[in-house]
Amino acid sequence: MTVPVSEQPDFSGLRALYINCTLNRSPQLSHTQGVIDRSAAIMEANGVGVDRFRAVDHDIATGVRPDMTEHGWETDEWPALLERVLAADILVIAGPIWLGDNSSVTRRVIERLYGYSGVLNEQGQYAYYGRVGGTLLTGNEDGLKHCAMNILFSLQHIGYTIPPQADAGWIGEVGPGPSYLDEGSGGPENDFANRNISFMTHNLMHTAAMLRRAGGFPAYGNQRAAWDAGCSPDNANPEHR
Numbered sequence: 280m281t282v283p284v285s286e287q288p289d290f291s292g293l294r295a296l297y298i299n300c301t302l303n304r305s306p307q308l309s310h311t312q313g314v315i316d317r318s319a320a321i322m323e324a325n326g327v328g329v330d331r332f333r334a335v336d337h338d339i340a341t342g343v344r345p346d347m348t349e350h351g352w353e354t355d356e357w358p359a360l361l362e363r364v365l366a367a368d369i370l371v372i373a374g375p376i377w378l379g380d381n382s383s384v385t386r387r388v389i390e391r392l393y394g395y396s397g398v399l400n401e402q403g404q405y406a407y408y409g410r411v412g413g414t415l416l417t418g419n420e421d422g423l424k425h426c427a428m429n430i431l432f433s434l435q436h437i438g439y440t441i442p443p444q445a446d447a448g449w450i451g452e453v454g455p456g457p458s459y460l461d462e463g464s465g466g467p468e469n470d471f472a473n474r475n476i477s478f479m480t481h482n483l484m485h486t487a488a489m490l491r492r493a494g495g496f497p498a499y500g501n502q503r504a505a506w507d508a509g510c511s512p513d514n515a516n517p518e519h520r
Contacts, residue, residue, distance in 0.1 A: 290484045291326035293491065295319070296367035297415075299333045300374030300385035309333065310417045310459035311373050313467065314448060314476060318371065318415060321480045330363055334384050341387060343394040357391050364392070368487040369411045370439065372430050376418030376450065381426045389433045396437035402495065403502035407438030409495035411487045413479055416448035417459045417466075423448050440490065442482040447475035 297319060301309040312333075319329045340347035340355040347355040364370060374385040398406040412434035416423050427446035435441045449459050449472040457464035466472065490496060502510075 287325075288485065288488055289326075290322075290488055292328075293326075293369065293484065293487050294328040294330065294367045295322050295369035295371065295483070295487075296363055297329070297331040297371045297373055298364075298388055299331065300335075300372065300382050300388055301333060302335060302375065302377075302382055302384060303333075305333055305336050308460060310461075310466075311375055311415070313460045314415045314417055314472075315371070315373050317467070317473070318447075318476050318480045321477060322369075322484065325484060327369070327484060330367065332360065332363070334360075334388050339387060339391060341390075343390050345395050345398070361391075361395060365406070367410070368491065369413070369483045370434070371413045371415055371483070372434070373415035374417075374426075376416055376420060376422045376426055379420065379422035379425060381429060385426075385430070389430070393433070393437055399503055400495075402498035403504045404496065404498055405438040405501075405503070407434075408498075408501070409490050410439050411483050411490065412439030412441055413445040413483045414448075415476070415479075416446070417450070418448075419451045419454070419456045419458050421450065421453050423450050440486055440496065442486040444475070444478055444482055447472065447479040 297315045299309060299311050299315055301311045303309050315331060322329050337356040337360060338354050339357050340352040342350060344350050346358045372385065374382045395406055400406050400408060414427050414430040416426050431441050431445055449466045449469060451457060451464055451466060459466035
C-alpha cells in the first residue's frame with residue numbers, strides 16, 4: 280500500500296510561544312523542557328519562529344487582571360510577558376503533573392491569560408481569536424489526560440482555536456520512577472510519545488497557517504460591539520440579525 284504524502288505547507292512567518300510551567304527555576308533541570316525542545320525543533324525546522332520562557336523565572340503576580348500593579352501588587356512582570364503571548368500565532372502551555380493535576384504555576388499562567396480575554400481585537404472579537412493553542416505534559420504518575428482537558432478547555436474558553444489532537448506528553452510508568460530526561464527513562468526514545476508530539480506540533484502549525492490565510496477567525500456573529508448594538512439572531516430588525 281502506498282501512503283500519499285501531501286505537499287509540505289508553507290509555515291514560514293508563523294510564531295510560536297512555549298510557556299514552561301515547571302516548578303524548577305533556570306538553570307535547574309526541567310523534564311518539561313525536554314518535551315518542549317522536541318516540539319520546538321519541529322517548529323523551527325519548518326520555518327516557525329519560536330519563543331519560550333519558564334514562568335517561574337519571572338515575577339508574575341497572582342490575579343486575573345492584565346496588570347496587577349494597578350490592583351495592589353508592587354511588581355508584576357506579566358504585562359511584558361503578555362506582549363510575547365500576543366506576538367505568537369501558536370501558544371503551547373507545557374508543565375508537569377503533580378498529584379494527578381496541573382502545577383500551581385500552570386494555574387497562575389492560565390489565570391493571567393484569562394485576565395486579558397475580555398479585551399477586543401481590531402475585528403471586535405475577543406483578543407485571543409485567530410490564535411492556536413496546545414499543551415505538552417510530563418510526569419511519572421497518571422493524570423495526563425485530565426491535565427490536558429483542563430488546559431485545552433481553558434484556552435478555547437478564552438478564544439484560542441484548538442486543533443485535532445492538540446495535546447501530547449510522557450508519563451512513563453505510573454508511580455515512583457524516572458522522569459522524562461532521567462537516564463534509562465526511555466522517554467526521549469518512546470515512539471508513542473514522539474509520534475504524538477510530532478502530530479500535535481504539525482496540527483498546531485496547520486491550523487495557524489489556515490487561520491493566517493483566512494485573515495484570522497471569521498468575524499461574523501462573534502463581535503461583542505455588534506451584539507451590544509443589538510445584532511442578535513432573535514432581533515426583529517433584519518439589520519441586526
